[in-house]
Amino acid sequence: MKKYILALDQGTTSSRAIVFDKKGNIKSIAQKEFTQIFPKPGWVEHDALEIWSTQAGVAAEAIAMKSIEMEEIAAIGITNQRETVVVWDKNTGKPIYNAIVWQDKRTADYCDELKVAGKSEIIKEKTGLVIDSYFSGTKVKWILDNVEGARKKAENGELLLGTIDSWLVWNFSKKQKHITDVSNASRTLLFNINTMSWDDELLELFTIPKSMLPEVKQSSEIYGHTKSSFFDCNIPIAGIAGDQQAALFGQMCTKKGMVKNTYGTGCFMLMNIGDKPIVSKNNLLTTVAWKINGKTAYAFEGSVFIAGAAVQWLRDGLKIIRNSSEVEALAKSVEDSDGVYFVPAFAGLGAPHWNQKAQGTIFGITRGTTDAHIARATIDAIAYQSMDILKAMEADAETTIKELRVDGGATVNNTLMQFQADVLNTKTIRPKIVETTAMGAAFLAGLAVGFWESEEEIKKIWQIDETYKPSKKREKIEENIKGWYKAIAALEYWAK
Numbered sequence: 001m002k003k004y005i006l007a008l009d010q011g012t013t014s015s016r017a018i019v020f021d022k023k024g025n026i027k028s029i030a031q032k033e034f035t036q037i038f039p040k041p042g043w044v045e046h047d048a049l050e051i052w053s054t055q056a057g058v059a060a061e062a063i064a065m066k067s068i069e070m071e072e073i074a075a076i077g078i079t080n081q082r083e084t085v086v087v088w089d090k091n092t093g094k095p096i097y098n099a100i101v102w103q104d105k106r107t108a109d110y111c112d113e114l115k116v117a118g119k120s121e122i123i124k125e126k127t128g129l130v131i132d133s134y135f136s137g138t139k140v141k142w143i144l145d146n147v148e149g150a151r152k153k154a155e156n157g158e159l160l161l162g163t164i165d166s167w168l169v170w171n172f173s174k175k176q177k178h179i180t181d182v183s184n185a186s187r188t189l190l191f192n193i194n195t196m197s198w199d200d201e202l203l204e205l206f207t208i209p210k211s212m213l214p215e216v217k218q219s220s221e222i223y224g225h226t227k228s229s230f231f232d233c234n235i236p237i238a239g240i241a242g243d244q245q246a247a248l249f250g251q252m253c254t255k256k257g258m259v260k261n262t263y264g265t266g267c268f269m270l271m272n273i274g275d276k277p278i279v280s281k282n283n284l285l286t287t288v289a290w291k292i293n294g295k296t297a298y299a300f301e302g303s304v305f306i307a308g309a310a311v312q313w314l315r316d317g318l319k320i321i322r323n324s325s326e327v328e329a330l331a332k333s334v335e336d337s338d339g340v341y342f343v344p345a346f347a348g349l350g351a352p353h354w355n356q357k358a359q360g361t362i363f364g365i366t367r368g369t370t371d372a373h374i375a376r377a378t379i380d381a382i383a384y385q386s387m388d389i390l391k392a393m394e395a396d397a398e399t400t401i402k403e404l405r406v407d408g409g410a411t412v413n414n415t416l417m418q419f420q421a422d423v424l425n426t427k428t429i430r431p432k433i434v435e436t437t438a439m440g441a442a443f444l445a446g447l448a449v450g451f452w453e454s455e456e457e458i459k460k461i462w463q464i465d466e467t468y469k470p471s472k473k474r475e476k477i478e479e480n481i482k483g484w485y486k487a488i489a490a491l492e493y494w495a496k
């Protein structure tokens with residue numbers, strides 16, 4: 001009898017496997033960190049074979065841990081760090097270079113050249129993205145240009161490329177399936193989100209042979225079965241989505257206008273914009289959310305680079321807390337930040353400001369400022385940065401958002417969640433199961449094999465843990481928000 005779905009969450013720093021039952025409860029969970037490789041400043045790589053071995057290892061571990069029978073697993077769903085890309089030899093199955101990670105900036109100068117050459121418009125129109133080293137396309141070009149013999153092999157049809165989902169399926173299927181899903185394809189700079197196919201003009205621009213590309217599939221369908229030695233029976237692999245899109249699905253933001261925000265190291269906010277790939281006028285990305293039963297859903301996306309990482313800086317840099325969890329008590333010990341504003345632009349400012357030169361700055365310090373005010377200003381900054389993105393989304397969608405669904409490690413912080421509701425003047429909702437990324441992948445796989453019959457059935461699994469309602473002290477909050485905008489303006493002036 002089929003009792004479970006196995007979700008594989010291949011993240012930037014660890015590989016995780018979670019077994020869910022039919023009610024969406026977690027039956028077992030296993031996790032393993034893997035090596036981060038920094039060959040030069042600004043370069044970030046992963047060993048693709050280590051990604052594969054840790055991912056397969058935790059999958060086996062999660063199953064063994066609770067003595068689950070292979071026959072009890074209805075399907076596998078995969079969700080992954082996005083944009084990170086692997087190029088491997090079709091015959092040997094071995095990567096020809098380490099995976100180049102989404103954070104890697106080695107192609108930044110080439111991206112600037114493309115901007116100067118006036119390619120921004122066409123790329124935005126076709127892919128919904130901006131020209132940036134973040135996305136996979138320029139990373140693949142770098143491998144072909146810099147690994148000895150790679151370009152020739154690629155032209156001979158001997159090399160394959162894939163985002164991490166693609167690499168995992170290739171290995172799980174014993175080199176039988178070279179596929180990806182639409183949500184991952186939409187992060188490569190090579191995929192046209194209007195025609196929903198690889199784009200010949202972009203492939204020519206980035207000099208990438210078409211023969212390297214995986215076949216693009218829906219996000220919920222049976223792609224193949226596990227054949228790996230880690231599994232002694234054939235389990236259908238039936239769901240794939242990039243991690244942020246999977247979280248959007250896991251939060252059941254399946255209707256146009258619904259928004260989720262994930263609060264981790266940074267924040268990733270996605271808004272379901274329905275079945276049309278609208279181009280943002282407010283510096284957001286347009287991305288494919290998923291394709292299910294032949295229907296494509298799109299999303300606006302904006303990210304905050306430094307969110308929980310600012311709390312880590314209070315811990316490791318300023319040393320005013322010992323654990324991230326202590327920040328809430330310290331921040332709550334004062335009524336407010338007493339006019340202190342902290343813009344944690346350690347890595348520049350992301351959407352909608354997109355200022356690479358901005359630096360972290362604290363404003364409004366007086367003789368009376370204490371560590372508690374700084375802690376409070378840090379929490380506030382996470383909420384303000386997310387507010388800036390949500391406001392851009394509202395402007396683009398010409399609508400007012402009714403609720404924000406939240407997940408990620410920092411959502412345990414009730415003070416942050418309440419302040420988020422206050423500055424947005426919108427309900428902020430935290431669900432009972434905050435493993436929404438893995439949950440989304442499980443839902444996609446479960447739908448494909450009939451483990452869950454419909455989205456309606458799944459919606460009953462998603463349940464609210466806590467709703468934060470906006471405070472009534474609107475005037476004071478509006479004043480505080482004005483201060484934030486002044487801080488951003490001053491920071492941008494300083495960065496010039």
Ligand SMILES: Nc1ncnc2c1ncn2[C@@H]1O[C@H](COP(=O)(O)OP(=O)(O)O)[C@@H](O)[C@H]1O
Binds near residue numbers: 307311408410
């Ligand atoms: N109580 C808290 N308040 C604010 N931030 C927190 C709290 N607890 C953890 N964090 C932050 O959340 C982040 C970890 O969340 P997680 O979802 O695991 O992130 P990621 O997936 O990006 O590694 C860390 O940056 C940490 O500082």
Ligand SMILES: O=P(O)(O)OC[C@H](O)CO
Binds near residue numbers: 010080082083
């Ligand atoms: O692995 P995460 O959670 O850091 O997510 C990475 C994102 O998908 C990058 O776009």
